[in-house]
Amino acid sequence: MAVSGLATAILAVVAIPVFYGVVKLAGLIIRARRFYKILAPVPSEPMHWFWGHLHLLPGANEEGLAYYRQKARRFPVWTVSWLTPLLPSVVMKVPRILRPVLKSQEPKPSFLAYEWLKEWLGDGLLISKGKKWARNRKLLTPAFHFDILKPYIQVYNEGADKLLHKMSQCAETGERLELFSNISLATLDILLCCAFSYENDIQEKGESHPYVHAVSEMQDAMMHRVLTPWLHLEWIWRLSPTGRKFKKNCKYVHSVSEEIIRKRRETLQEEGSNKKRARYLDFLDILLTAQDSDGQGLTDEEIRDEADTFLFEGHDTTASSISWNLYSLAEHPEVQQRAQAEIDALLDGREDQTVTWDDIHNLPYLTMCIKEGMRLHAPVPFVQRELSKDMEIYGVTLPRGLLLDLHLYTLHHNPTIWDNDMEYRPERFSPENIEKMDPFAYLPFSAGPRNCIGQNFAMHEQKVVIARILHRFTLSTDPTHTPRKKISLVMKAEDGIYIKLTPR
Template sequence: MFSGELSIIWKAVFSVIVIYLVFKVVDAVRRFRKYFKFFNDLPGETDLHWIWGNLHKLPSNTEDRLKYVQSLLLKYPKFYRIWASLLKPVIQLNHPDTVKVLLKTSEPKPRGIGGAYEFAIPWLGEGLLLAGGKRWARSRRLLTPAFHFDILKPYVKIYNEAADILISKIDKYAETGESFELFSLISLCTLDVILKCAMSYTGNIQREGETHPYVQAVNELSELWFNRGRNPFLYPDFIYYNTKNGKRFAEQCDYVHSVSEDIIEKRRQTLEREGPTKKRYLDFLDILLTAQDETGVGLSQLEIRNEVDTFLFEGHDTTASAISWILYSLAQHPEYQQNVRGEVDDILNSKEGGNLEWGDLNKLDYLSRVIKEGMRLHCPVPFVQRQLTQDTELDGHLIPEGTACSIHLINLHHNPLIWSDPWEFQPDRFLPQNMTGRDSYAFVPFSAGPRNCIGQHFALNEEKILISRIIQRYELKVDPDHVVRRKTAAVMRSETGIKLTATRRH
């Protein structure tokens, strides 16, 4: 009898559990249907694959993919929703009205678990690019002094010294008339600059060959990072790191970390031996090693490495992309190239030769417009990722907290509602009279708001020196036998390289 009663009790308990689970499943399905309907009703494509969401619509060829994205921009000029998978909606922002909503807030943004930035953590760690909340705010406060004008001034000499080496390499091609691959030369030069300016590196990377393992590793890491974000099957770490690409990503992370750690350790030993006061200025790495917050706590060894990895990536790769694409556009437009050359000649003639100095940088008005237009047209950084930290209204739609957003800089900088002839290279669109009425958030190559690029003045100064030195010395032309195909990843590249010819002026 007792066993019978116990059996009834267990059946009752089991029935309650089953009913509870059914209720939870039904509730989850109901909530998911509501969630799915909300996001699917937002502007965007509704042709869905049960796993890939809308990603199956993206062509594999980069040029075709950019054309497809351009077609979406024309249909949805303010923003549109894509499904990275059926469970992962991403809001793509294409217009200043929607972009400014995310960038104007003073609250630091988290990455978001499973977001594209999350996949870069093993490489860059929680440096300024990827950190959120109090960690980001603390790092930003500690690192801001490294980019004060007094720190940046001495770097102009280093820019010019790096340009001298770069020019000596281009001279060899100018003598033979042979075309040369621009991106690899510029990447070595910008890596040379960032190592010497920010890390007081004494080696000569530009003399070590046409490329460098670190440059190759960064190129590969950024491509692997970008491609992982396009494949939902690879989101789980336990799957990704058992694939060929995942193992390669981990291997290259180990390599770039070893480079950073070697630089840090050598500087630490120098500081212990000589002290920081014997240098003319404290560079980026000095500040990392000696900075303390308001409580007297400095950065940990891992935090220092994260910032070095981040700055080496952002400081050389994105700048190399910008310079390479700007020179490519100038080679396509000899009239604009001559305008830059004339401006530089006028400045140097007025001071009886020599190189451009700190005081000359603000005189390069035309070159400044060329640089802005080059970054608008080619977008060295194609995307900026964010996650909503609160319910946010975008163009009349209340988007819930936690939603992943991508500020699509390619679309923003080519939005026909903002830019006439958006795919044409026209530096004079940045004349003051042509900018009247244009929203300040229409052009944000370094992002904007509190999380803008901390090193943007460093990058712009470097771009001015390197571009002006090259254009002053050579007449550049595109190689007519070479087809340039863009390649969108974490940084805008060319799948086929950028080949130019250079003719010495004198």
């Protein structure tokens, strides 16, 4: 009798999740069939019965990017891409399709990469939706007001000074410099000082800094999971070596942000009402003191989520942009010389050679170079949205729950918008050309209500760091190495981005 009861219990334990899985699979099949009919007017490549379209992507690499560019020539407006036959996404590539989506407050998807990122970034601005997103966006917007950003110029210069010291050592020995690892340390150093008034010897520790390493591994893990269908299942992911390493890295990056927040709370308590005026108000000050109309501030969990989000978005995306911009300048000496002439006109004769707040608004050609670099290399290759309600676009009523892929890399290489899209031409962003440009043709920081809250911070930082480097050095490519792009949450390189430095 006892054996029979035990067998029944075991059967129940096994049967319940199996039944749940069957019901869920049936629901996905019914949903996919409905979407397939609705999306019939949207062009698409032939679909594999098991892989969907995943098998057509050569990889998260240069070949994958070439595939996206080639696909943009075949389907320049939009197309359906099936991540397995159960999960369609509509890939959008032109302004008239992107505009209605980005002007709305459609949320980030509640499944796949954004949902998986919650373990790392929590429910911060990147992932949150609805009333919570609207409330927290409003609370955090003051952190990026120009009055707050203006004092950060000093921090950008201090971070650039440390980077220039390392570059000088490299130039003296004639060694090539790997950009992404060194720039990433510099942008993290700058971000920690600006956002959290947290000073550390990050740049001095070199490429082995554990935070930078952990963030890089977690990005690659997310991309690997997206492209590996069986890892979409949570229990398989948890048991996989990549999933276990991801969890370990999450714990570490959380410990970094928690330590920063803990130290700031202690400082505020010690100083109390006698707190001396800081040299600048930072992001963490606003996180800790912000209150909504009901007098409610952010919870401890919300503070950590926003800190983790800003730590990632604020350093790695900017590092990608600066690194690829510097490489493009090294590839094009005539462009580099013109940018240097503009910078020299401002900085020559100054004792400290730092870039001021006024200077960043008087570097029009360098700004054109940075914008063209972000177009060509797309530091953030793609973003996604999930429709919260039916939306008619281009004569097709897209259903609620549909995943929308906003391919920024493909948009920035769409031949119907950009002629000779693989050429580096800063003049594309001259004032007269910008005046004629559709505002939704160029979206390095996305657009609409869910655009990048820190875009001014990022642009100012890029101008200061790149201007300081070009004023000190002439850049050239390493003839023995050509970088190969790697698609991750940000645009990286498979085997580094190397340049040579010549003191000026």
